[in-house]
Amino acid sequence: MRVDLEVNGVRRSLDGVREGESLLHLLRERVGLPGSKNACEQGECGSCTVYLDETAVCACLVAAGQAQDSRVVTVEGLADGAELHPVQRAFVEAGAVQCGFCTPGLVVTVHDLLARTSDPGEAEIREALAGNLCRCTGYEKIFDAVRLAAGEAR
Amino acid sequence: MTVAPARPVAVRDGVGDSARRPDAVAKVRGEFAFSSDLGHDRMVWGATVRSPHAHARVLGVDASAALALPGVHLVLTAGDVPGVNRYGLERRDQPVLAEDLVRYIGEAVAVVAADDPELARRAAALVRVDYAELPALTDPELALSGGGPVLHEDGNLVRHLRIRRGAMPAAADIVVVTGEYEVGMQDQAFLGPESCLAVPDADDGVDLYCSTQWLHVDQDQLADCLGLPAEKVRLTLSGVGGAFGGREDLSVQAHACLLALRLGRPVKMSYGREESFVGHVHRHPARMRYEHGATRDGRLLYVKADILLDGGAYASTSAAVTGNAGCFAAGPYEVPAVEIDCRSVYTNNPPAGAMRGFGAVQVCFGHESQMDRLAAALGMDPVELRLRNAVDTGSVMATGQRVEGPAPVAELLRRVAGKPLPPPPGTDPRLLPGGMSNSTRAEGLLRGVGYGLSVKNICKSAGYDDFGTARVRVLARGGDVLAEVHTAAAEVGQGLVTVQAQIARTELGVERVTILPADTAVGDAGTSSASRQTWISGGAVRAACAAVRARLLERAAEVLGEGAEALRLESGQAVSELSGRAVPLVELLVTEIEETAVFRHRDTQPLDPETGQGDAHVAYAFAAHRAVVDVDPELGSVRVVEIACAQDVGKAINPAAVEGQMHGGIAQGLGLALMEEVKVRDGRILNPSFTDYLIPTTMDMPPTVLDILELPRADSPYGLTGVGEPPLLSAPAAVAAAIRDAVGAALDRIPVTPEAVAAAAVGR
Numbered sequence: 075m076r077v078d079l080e081v082n083g084v085r086r087s088l089d090g091v092r093e094g095e096s097l098l099h100l101l102r103e104r105v106g107l108p109g110s111k112n113a114c115e116q117g118e119c120g121s122c123t124v125y126l127d128e129t130a131v132c133a134c135l136v137a138a139g140q141a142q143d144s145r146v147v148t149v150e151g152l153a154d155g156a157e158l159h160p161v162q163r164a165f166v167e168a169g170a171v172q173c174g175f176c177t178p179g180l181v182v183t184v185h186d187l188l189a190r191t192s193d194p195g196e197a198e199i200r201e202a203l204a205g206n207l208c209r210c211t212g213y214e215k216i217f218d219a220v221r222l223a224a225g226e227a228r
Numbered sequence: 229m230t231v232a233p234a235r236p237v238a239v240r241d242g243v244g245d246s247a248r249r250p251d252a253v254a255k256v257r258g259e260f261a262f263s264s265d266l267g268h269d270r271m272v273w274g275a276t277v278r279s280p281h282a283h284a285r286v287l288g289v290d291a292s293a294a295l296a297l298p299g300v301h302l303v304l305t306a307g308d309v310p311g312v313n314r315y316g317l318e319r320r321d322q323p324v325l326a327e328d329l330v331r332y333i334g335e336a337v338a339v340v341a342a343d344d345p346e347l348a349r350r351a352a353a354l355v356r357v358d359y360a361e362l363p364a365l366t367d368p369e370l371a372l373s374g375g376g377p378v379l380h381e382d383g384n385l386v387r388h389l390r391i392r393r394g395a396m397p398a399a400a401d402i403v404v405v406t407g408e409y410e411v412g413m414q415d416q417a418f419l420g421p422e423s424c425l426a427v428p429d430a431d432d433g434v435d436l437y438c439s440t441q442w443l444h445v446d447q448d449q450l451a452d453c454l455g456l457p458a459e460k461v462r463l464t465l466s467g468v469g470g471a472f473g474g475r476e477d478l479s480v481q482a483h484a485c486l487l488a489l490r491l492g493r494p495v496k497m498s499y500g501r502e503e504s505f506v507g508h509v510h511r512h513p514a515r516m517r518y519e520h521g522a523t524r525d526g527r528l529l530y531v532k533a534d535i536l537l538d539g540g541a542y543a544s545t546s547a548a549v550t551g552n553a554g555c556f557a558a559g560p561y562e563v564p565a566v567e568i569d570c571r572s573v574y575t576n577n578p579p580a581g582a583m584r585g586f587g588a589v590q591v592c593f594g595h596e597s598q599m600d601r602l603a604a605a606l607g608m609d610p611v612e613l614r615l616r617n618a619v620d621t622g623s624v625m626a627t628g629q630r631v632e633g634p635a636p637v638a639e640l641l642r643r644v645a646g647k648p649l650p651p652p653p654g655t656d657p658r659l660l661p662g663g664m665s666n667s668t669r670a671e672g673l674l675r676g677v678g679y680g681l682s683v684k685n686i687c688k689s690a691g692y693d694d695f696g697t698a699r700v701r702v703l704a705r706g707g708d709v710l711a712e713v714h715t716a717a718a719e720v721g722q723g724l725v726t727v728q729a730q731i732a733r734t735e736l737g738v739e740r741v742t743i744l745p746a747d748t749a750v751g752d753a754g755t756s757s758a759s760r761q762t763w764i765s766g767g768a769v770r771a772a773c774a775a776v777r778a779r780l781l782e783r784a785a786e787v788l789g790e791g792a793e794a795l796r797l798e799s800g801q802a803v804s805e806l807s808g809r810a811v812p813l814v815e816l817l818v819t820e821i822e823e824t825a826v827f828r829h830r831d832t833q834p835l836d837p838e839t840g841q842g843d844a845h846v847a848y849a850f851a852a853h854r855a856v857v858d859v860d861p862e863l864g865s866v867r868v869v870e871i872a873c874a875q876d877v878g879k880a881i882n883p884a885a886v887e888g889q890m891h892g893g894i895a896q897g898l899g900l901a902l903m904e905e906v907k908v909r910d911g912r913i914l915n916p917s918f919t920d921y922l923i924p925t926t927m928d929m930p931p932t933v934l935d936i937l938e939l940p941r942a943d944s945p946y947g948l949t950g951v952g953e954p955p956l957l958s959a960p961a962a963v964a965a966a967i968r969d970a971v972g973a974a975l976d977r978i979p980v981t982p983e984a985v986a987a988a989a990v991g992r
């Protein structure tokens with residue numbers, strides 16, 4: 075089947091999409107945006123978090139066909155050219171990145187959190203990030219990055 | 229005028245600075261290429277046909293239905309392996325593709341290549357394999373007793389390490405405690421799936437881009453399996469999405485190379501999460517029987533331990549894990565007499581092998597549980613009992629080896645014990661036991677505090693020739709000096725690329741350092757495990773830089789007309805300490821300078837086969853943990869309120885990265901304590917997903933309190949010791965101890981389940 079959508083501001087018409095294909099697969103294999111990651115492909119790890127019409131979703135749980143006529147923003151669409159988004163910069167500065175496989179999903183999730191709440195509290199941060207698994211960092215420096223980015227945004 | 233020391237030279241982002249990762253920007257942008265992100269124009273996808281039986285004869289394979297699907301190119305079985313159809317880290321006992329026998333559920337039997345991944349998976353499902361089931365041996369005790377089928381030629385015992393030291397004391401006036409403990413099977417649960425891209429070349433060789441912990445050991449095994457000389461199997465490390473021991477063994481590598489070479493086309497393979505659970509080894513499940521004897525005033529007199537590790541269907545690193553579990557079974561304590569038997573066996577369970585902590589984690593739960601039990605029997609504070617018996621520099625370990633270098637075990641414990649305790653539970657249900665399930669309002673909660681002390685070897689042990697290689701090139705480019713560092717050392721997320729660059733900056737006084745991709749075009753770096761890479765590959769980088777520096781100073785000496793011994797490198801110049809004259813390095817680099825160095829740590833000895841005595845280890849690292857928990861005794865739910873960890877790192881080459889290792893290690897330890905277990909029944913993994921295999925989330929992790937000691941070693945680069953494993957080791961023991969403290973009852977198995985907690989709370 076054919077899927078038309080906008081990804082990171084670019085209109086795409088993709089032919090030959092399989093009925094069972096996920097939005098994640100479409101983004102990674104057809105659009106050529108592998109930033110959204112494939113760690114569990116069942117909505118548990120959050121590594122594939124993207125915006126689907128302004129809502130943060132696990133791209134692995136969205137059928138590609140459901141994204142018809144929608145606007146998708148992936149981690150690759152957050153920076154302004156060479157200029158990192160403040161959330162991305164905060165991850166770099168806080169040392170919140172180790173292996174980095176969870177990082178794209180967490181960057182989108184934190185971007186979403188701070189778009190909704192400029193000054194999240196401790197429990198709120200933890201709850202907002204509870205759908206994103208990280209195996210390397212124990213999350214502490216990711217929390218540092220959230221606080222750093224929130225402070226910068228204020 | 230003050231004369232600066234010749235080296236190390238102060239430079240920004242050098243040794244001791246929290247330099248940022250060079251790959252962090254690409255990672256936050258989503259542009260870092262992990263092995264699962266690779267692609268090639270003419271590429272096809274591989275998929276694996278796996279055994280549904282724990283133990284069975286393979287009668288035949290019929291691939292006709294799979295091959296009939298349009299877009300399916302090839303199905304390969306054991307007969308298609310051109311070289312030796314065996315691989316393995318310690319003994320080559322595992323077939324690349326099963327021949328006439330399968331020994332675990334998930335064993336690879338055939339591989340398929342097709343145009344897209346979904347088609348490849350469908351085709352794999354259509355490959356018909358006829359099996360004749362055999363009785364499965366899934367109980368390690370039965371495997372040990374010889375009561376079941378014999379799974380390998382040399383029998384079911386992989387290794388028996390026997391440690392005997394000192395004379396058992398006479399029975400008068402000794403306080404004796406015994407215990408039986410169990411540790412479940414933990415999964416590394418790295419997020420990046422096993423994946424690779426194999427690209428055949430024109431001269432029958434192959435270029436493999438993959439995630440691994442050790443390029444050269446992969447290359448050795450692959451060359452033999454493929455029947456190719458090593459130089460025709462060239463490996464390049466691609467982005468690795470975590471490892472933790474689970475990428476020491478081959479997974480997709482041989483299969484993808486086989487398909488690519490046969491088809492003459494690039495082949496990509498990438499496991500899904502379910503396949504990943506059978507696609508790599510796990511932490512050995514352990515059963516441990518302990519007996520500790522002590523004087524009335526709390527001096528340990530002896531430790532007896534009998535430890536059984538389930539190695540699963542193939543050896544992997546079971547022998548070395550057995551060695552470690554045995555060596556550290558008595559913990560970081562002075563014990564005059566030990567009697568330790570540590571065994572690993574083959575079963576028809578999924579293979580076990582390396583995972584962060586490598587045998588020391590399991591026994592730590594055993595010896596620390598015993599120390600608490602002993603403290604209770606003596607009526608003594610558990611911290612006091614540990615302090616009274618902690619090893620120090622000069623102490624003798626269970627293997628008879630004297631502890632050289634810093635051993636601040638008592639100090640580490642004092643530090644965590646001295647931290648202020650966290651405030652009592654608040655009212656936000658998200659931070660209470662049960663979390664977002666909102667199951668308590670903090671009424672009736674029990675708080676507990678527990679401790680753990682741990683020890684583990686750093687670097688390879690027992691006579692292994694452990695070394696690292698580094699090539700460093702210095703050149704002038706665009707009016708600036710650039711250093712390139714090339715090793716085969718695997719960056720798996722720990723930050724090795726960062727510390728390599730820091731070392732080069734410090735040694736050469738050069739700001740611009742590029743870390744080249746790790747590949748097999750340079751010499752062996754050894755494995756990214758045993759907390760060894762900063763020491764070993766870092767040592768090699770340092771040595772190569774020293775050789776480069778010597779040549780730079782020779783050139784400078786010639787230009788300045790002064791002796792090289794009075795010159796040093798600083799801020800891109802060679803400076804004379806005598807005359808103060810300087811020459812820019814750029815001017816010395818009309819021709820570039822390149823040096824390769826190999827770095828070895830000191831020799832170690834194998835353990836005596838009868839007594840288990842010997843100087844088997846290069847170095848010991850120590851950690852102490854204190855856990856504070858809140859327990860809901862009715863539901864058995866646990867919230868870890870805080871974990872404090874104190875660790876001696878010798879020298880923090882990158883303090884922020886050290887903290888990151890500690891945070892991550894603590895998290896994996898908390899996971900093993902409370903939730904992480906690969907459940908296996910009749911050889912089948914029941915929970916191969918992140919829905920059913922739980923790793924700690926942001927809601928599970930408490931705040932951590934870190935205390936990093938830097939007591940320099942005399943025998944390592946900059947005085948450092950390995951950092952990666954210690955912060956995990958005693959975290960599970962401390963959490964379990966804290967729960968026991970809260971509910972006042974024994975808990976002898978980790979992970980501690982809510983059922984076990986609730987039952988213990990009722991029984992108290």
